[in-house]
Amino acid sequence: MVFESLAEKLQGAFSQLRGKGKLSEKDVKVAMREVKLALLEADVNFKVVKDFINKVTERAIGESVLQSLTPGQQVIKIVNEELTALMGTEQVKIEFASSPPTILMMAGLQGAGKTTTCGKLGHILKKNGKRPLLVACDIYRPAAIKQLQVVGEKVDVPVFTMGDQVSPVEIAKSAVAHAIKYNNDVVILDTAGRLHIDEALMEELKKIKEAVNPKEILLVLDAMTGQDAVNVAEHFNSQLEINGVILSKLDGDTRGGAALSVRAVTGKPIKYACVGEKLTDIEEFFPDRMASRILGMGDVLSLIEKA
């Protein structure tokens, strides 16, 4: 794979260059080809890669090579810094409404991990002293309601359902009323998976949004998503104005370039990382770690950080 050897290739590309001078245009261009390949293999969107490479090239040309680094490492350092900056430099948490209940709405493609994530969020919030309520707004997928009920039971968080014969908009509205009555300070809406190009179903989400005005709309995105991640994120964002992204299935061995693509096209932060099927498998998201994962060079980077 291109990845495993990116560091080596960069070092190789610079092996002729012994002095510790400045990075020349030619050298940077050679290195950037390898970086470009690595990012593409990591599923970072093609256009995002192009823009990124242009930006990094501009910055790198003429930059002095640090005493402690080789020119190859110097390029990696710049690439990593820019990538981290693009990912967002700090963690962004979920915001709570000034007057409860805080309403969180999950959205995303089929199978992304929405229902599971509802349970995970319920678990975290409960641990932090909140009284969350999970709401079954997926009336389409076979046994979706039952799934949420099982999940809710596992984390000991109540689940509000009205069966599958009531519209999701009505369910959401009733759930909020229920939450107010029973002092649930966070309402988490599970919604059905849908394609970003499915106009009828996107309209449904808009109606839920209008009806209950969620504090946050969170796009749940599978970390293994390929080039199409930008289309998905752009559509969900333009229709719903999402507040952030939750990245799922990061426990796999994907490089997760989709994270960068989505961040670049929507500018919205990634708020959580899901790392397994268990309902405790959710973590805060660290943009810098994601950057080095996408680059596939954790070891090299930690060396450079020490330099």
Next chain:
Amino acid sequence: DKTRKGITDKIDDLFNSYGEIDDKLFDELEEILITADVGMQTTMTLIDLLKAELKVRKVKDVHEVKTVFKDVVEKMLTEKDNKPFSIEKTPTIIMVIGVNGVGKTTSIGKIAQKLKDDGNRVMIAAGDTFRAAAIEQLKVWGDRTGVPVVHQSEGSDPAAVVFDAIQSAKARKVDVLICDTAGRLHNKVNLMNELAKVFRVIEREYPEAEKEVLLVLDATTGQNAIQQAKVFNEAAQITGIVLTKLDGTAKGGVVLAIDSELDIPVKLIGVGEKVEDLQLFDAHDFVEALFN
């Protein structure tokens, strides 16, 4: 739809506006393939194949490049002897495997209906005993299709469920037994071992059955699908791929990479959530869609 049109326009631009076949043309072709998730390596392989073919056919006119390229890709997808999806011998046992959320259970519902319509006696085994409400989900599909579902309770041993299902399938003289499995990431060793255990039960209990092992891949998945195919293939000798969610805007181009690196044919495609949203894979249509 905007996205699709964008790409179509781009392709038409590409093949119509260039006066000559030059590097810029190949660069743009490269871009189209990359954005379809074909991956860098396979893209470069395909473009080399295209260049060679253009030389052989002495193509000079830009307008012919597209047709030649489609031929090249289609040839790559069809040159291995991949027989279409069909039940050739009974009894057959179909194992459906893949990572989380790709569409295994839904595809099983669709496949069950199709095989039943073809005149087979079909049975489903609820081998996912882990996922919340996986059994209930499969039972809904059983009701929809009128196909019996053999199951135990959540948390039971999947190998035991499959064991039971095989005995039941034998007793009821079932033609095709389809086994659902829990979604598992290929890098989880313990989960892959669990799968191996299920396969050992099948070897031991149902040696007379024809085996079909379908790996379900989500068309939205990027380059990780190659790794999924490799690792599952080592564990389970995949006989075919089911490529789901092709009703979205993703092209599923990564199956080209899988085809070029591994010898696994795509057999079925999923194009929606309804029982009828299953189609036999057609290389020609797939290549057309790659460009539309």
